[in-house]
Amino acid sequence: MHPDLEKMIALQNLDLEVRRLTEEMAELPKRVASRAADHDKARKQLATINDDLAKEETLRRRQELDIKDHRQKAARLRKQMDVVTTTAQAAALEHEISFAETEIGRLEDAELESMERTEQLEAAKTTSEETAQNLAQAHAAESSRAKEILERDRASLAEVNAKRNELRPTIGEDALAIYDRVAKSRGTALSEGVDQRCSACQMMVRPQRWNDLRDRSNDELMLTCESCGRLLYWDPARDAPQKKPSRNESIAASIVRAL
Numbered sequence: 001m002h003p004d005l006e007k008m009i010a011l012q013n014l015d016l017e018v019r020r021l022t023e024e025m026a027e028l029p030k031r032v033a034s035r036a037a038d039h040d041k042a043r044k045q046l047a048t049i050n051d052d053l054a055k056e057e058t059l060r061r062r063q064e065l066d067i068k069d070h071r072q073k074a075a076r077l078r079k080q081m082d083v084v085t086t087t088a089q090a091a092a093l094e095h096e097i098s099f100a101e102t103e104i105g106r107l108e109d110a111e112l113e114s115m116e117r118t119e120q121l122e123a124a125k126t127t128s129e130e131t132a133q134n135l136a137q138a139h140a141a142e143s144s145r146a147k148e149i150l151e152r153d154r155a156s157l158a159e160v161n162a163k164r165n166e167l168r169p170t171i172g173e174d175a176l177a178i179y180d181r182v183a184k185s186r187g188t189a190l191s192e193g194v195d196q197r198c199s200a201c202q203m204m205v206r207p208q209r210w211n212d213l214r215d216r217s218n219d220e221l222m223l224t225c226e227s228c229g230r231l232l233y234w235d236p237a238r239d240a241p242q243k244k245p246s247r248n249e250s251i252a253a254s255i256v257r258a259l
């Protein structure tokens with residue numbers, strides 16, 4: 001294999017790690033924000049329940065005052081009954097007393113209904129408080145988790161970038177130019193040839209090219225995939241009696257060799 005290829009395999013892995021870390025770091029605040037939104041929603045729900053509870057209490061206070069008024073009025077009217085002189089006056093008073101009593105009954109029923117609503121709201125409040133508390137904890141946990149990962153990622157990123165900066169100048173200028181150009185347009189610049197195919201774009205590699213790629217004496221040759229333009233490499237360990245378990249592991253081994 002061309003010595004630059006081995007270094008570029010390592011470089012590609014470092015570049016992919018930079019990308020992974022950068023994406024992870026960008027994702028962290030979004031997750032925290034999502035937990036914060038959940039917590040906020042629960043807090044608002046709890047605030048609405050508390051408002052409704054306060055409204056019911058205000059309603060009942062007013063109902064009680066109204067009941068008191070009607071009772072006082074009924075009592076006053078009953079006293080007047082003692083001094084009425086005509087049946088018409090008595091009938092009018094009775095009508096008013098009956099109206100006051102009906103109102104008292106209606107208000108008492110309404111007060112009971114309000115108390116039932118309060119009971120339901122109190123139950124909802126308990127649940128809502130628990131939910132808000134759990135979500136507050138989840139939010140706090142996500143925040144501190146994000147902070148830890150962010151610190152770890154920043155350190156890793158610095159480390160990977162340092163390795164990258166060390167590795168890049170050791171690669172031939174032309175090879176590096178191809179690497180940068182293809183990586184920019186394709187995301188990755190290198191592709192392993194496996195079973196006569198480019199493993200990145202899955203296109204067949206022509207037999208002559210495939211033979212050239214596998215020719216171990218061809219250390220000065222650098223081949224590109226005719227379809228996607230990525231630099232092709234071939235890992236001889238794949239043909240060894242003990243096949244390598246995965247492509248990633250073989251890349252990892254290449255990095256160790258290159259660094």
Ligand SMILES: [Zn+2]
Nearest residue numbers: 198201225228
């Ligand atoms: Zn390809």
